[in-house]
Amino acid sequence: MMENIRLNLVLIVLLGKTGVGKSASGNTILRKKEFKSLNGTNSVTRKSSEKHATVSGRNVSVIDTPGFFDTQMAPEQFMIEIARSVYLSCPGPHAFLIVFPVNNRFTDQEVEIPQIIEMLFGEEVLKYSIILFTHEDQLQKMSVEKLINDNENLKNIVDQCGGRYHVFNNRDENNIEQVNDLLQKIDTMIKQNGGGYYSNEMFEDALRFRQKMEIDKTRKETEENIRTKIQRENNSDYQTRKAAILCNYLRVKHSTIQFSFTCKHQFQ
Ligand SMILES: Nc1nc2c(ncn2[C@@H]2O[C@H](COP(=O)(O)OP(=O)(O)O)[C@@H](O)[C@H]2O)c(=O)[nH]1
Ligand SMILES: [Mg+2]
16 A cells, blocks of 8 residues: 555546536646646547656656536446546545636535545545645635635535645646645645555445445335235235245346456556
8 A cells, every 4th residue: 555655656536527627637737738628518528538747756647537417428428437537546546636616606516526426436535535626816816715714515515525625726837836735735645544545446345335225226116016016916925925036036136337447557
């Protein structure tokens, strides 16, 4: 686990809605235009991709992901790309940056984002997460601290990530200070997590947990349906036993999804 720190490697995954500045933030961190970042539908990221660079002597990898609530993307496809982001950052990212623009409204949908991330990645994930606010240039002299304290929804979002946040002005490409400060905050978080990273196993646990919940729900509904149907037709013991056998069969039939990605980062 400590190898990553020794090798100076920092693995970062960017998460958030479309248009919040994920790709622009990736470029700011890497200090080069690696990800397409533009207004308009042409620039929308629909695949997770990894880019890396040496930043202040650190080996930094950034994984950009498709936006949450993208109506043009099937939920299954979104899930595959989210899974890919974890595997691209194998053995698992050090930090998830949950991106929000400071100049946007913080609605109930925004407040739900950390919870959705928790549902996708498991309950450990917010320990490895930092809120990244973009568009600092549009704050107009207001401090981000005041913005957070004055807005209950915003405060709620930051609190869910243990109070960790950072601010970027992606228009100020030469500002290395803002990148170094972020790396510093990530280092502190890594230390707080005992040098560990969010692992593929945690993702697979979350995946299994979600699948189990879905399977349990479907199974319960199917069992209920069968039971009601059979009880309606005939209430004898024999029919009830037959229903139990059928329910058992359904239990066995459900299979789990397997993702097969290979680990890019090898540590010797
Ligand atoms: N003024 C300003 N614009 C930004 C900032 N960050 C991103 N943008 C712009 O916001 C738009 C969406 O950014 P993009 O990185 O494509 O968002 P993504 O969909 O989350 O990847 C682009 O036009 C960016 O240039 C920022 O800090 N300040
Ligand atoms: Mg993008």
